Amino acid sequence: xxxxxxxxxxxxxxxxxxxxxxxxxxxxxxxxxxxxxxxxxxxxxxxxxxxxxxxxxxxxxxxxxxxxxxxxxxxxxxxxxxxxxxxxxxxxxxxxxxxxxxxxxxxxxxxxxxxxxxxxxxxxxxxxxxxxxxxxxxxxxxxxxxxxxxxxxxxxxxxxxxxxxxxxxxxxxxxxxxxxxxxxxxxxxxxxxxxxxxxxxxxxxxxxxxxxxxxxxxxxxxxx
Numbered sequence: 001x002x003x004x005x006x007x008x009x010x011x012x013x014x015x016x017x018x019x020x021x022x023x024x025x026x027x028x029x030x031x032x033x034x035x036x037x038x039x040x041x042x043x044x045x046x047x048x049x050x051x052x053x054x055x056x057x058x059x060x061x062x063x064x065x066x067x068x069x070x071x072x073x074x075x076x077x078x079x080x081x082x083x084x085x086x087x088x089x090x091x092x093x094x095x096x097x098x099x100x101x102x103x104x105x106x107x108x109x110x111x112x113x114x115x116x117x118x119x120x121x122x123x124x125x126x127x128x129x130x131x132x133x134x135x136x137x138x139x140x141x142x143x144x145x146x147x148x149x150x151x152x153x154x155x156x157x158x159x160x161x162x163x164x165x166x167x168x169x170x171x172x173x174x175x176x177x178x179x180x181x182x183x184x185x186x187x188x189x190x191x192x193x194x195x196x197x198x199x200x201x202x203x204x205x206x207x208x209x210x211x212x213x214x215x216x217x218x219x220x221x222x223x224x
Contacts (some may be wrong), residue, residue: 040122078135085123090148092116102158109155165214181210
């Protein structure tokens with residue numbers, strides 16, 4: 001295992017002091033998630049160069065051995081960040097109450113996707129972009145990413161079953177199209193091209209337009 005540069009100095013002050021001690025008291029799963037929060041924050045603030053075992057440990061207030069115990073290596077942390085992001089997204093979408101109206105449920109799941117993306121921007125970048133050079137999600141990670149959107153597929157299928165979407169519509173295609181539409185507007189918002197207040201309106205417009213592509217076309221009125 002290669003030696004990492006020691007970036008800690010006498011003047012160094014972590015931005016998240018006590019993270020390790022507080023999380024440890026709450027359990028191993030919370031500790032692991034807290035360490036990933038620290039890694040994601042460092043990655044977003046300072047880039048991949050900051051994603052070293054020494055730096056993450058210093059920021060979290062623990063030893064590097066704690067990181068090796070939970071992740072094994074720096075490369076494993078990259079994979080864990082990717083999976084953690086989609087796991088948090090899944091929890092967020094799965095928490096949406098299943099409204100009796102399928103269209104309302106679909107809209108609520110779509111709104112929850114945007115809320116999750118904006119609430120977890122550091123993880124969102126790892127999930128959808130080259131946040132960590134050299135890391136490429138494997139088949140297992142890609143499968144986990146798609147499974148995170150289970151609530152969206154369920155919502156799409158409910159709209160098909162209710163006759164809102166065409167019976168021949170494919171819930172997988174609906175999921176992909178809505179995912180792409182949502183990601184596009186969120187990316188523009190996060191890049192500063194659209195103000196947050198306006199972006200919320202644009203988000204509803206573009207996702208509604210994407211959903212409309214699968215809607216049942218009303219029968220034309222008969223001629224008088």
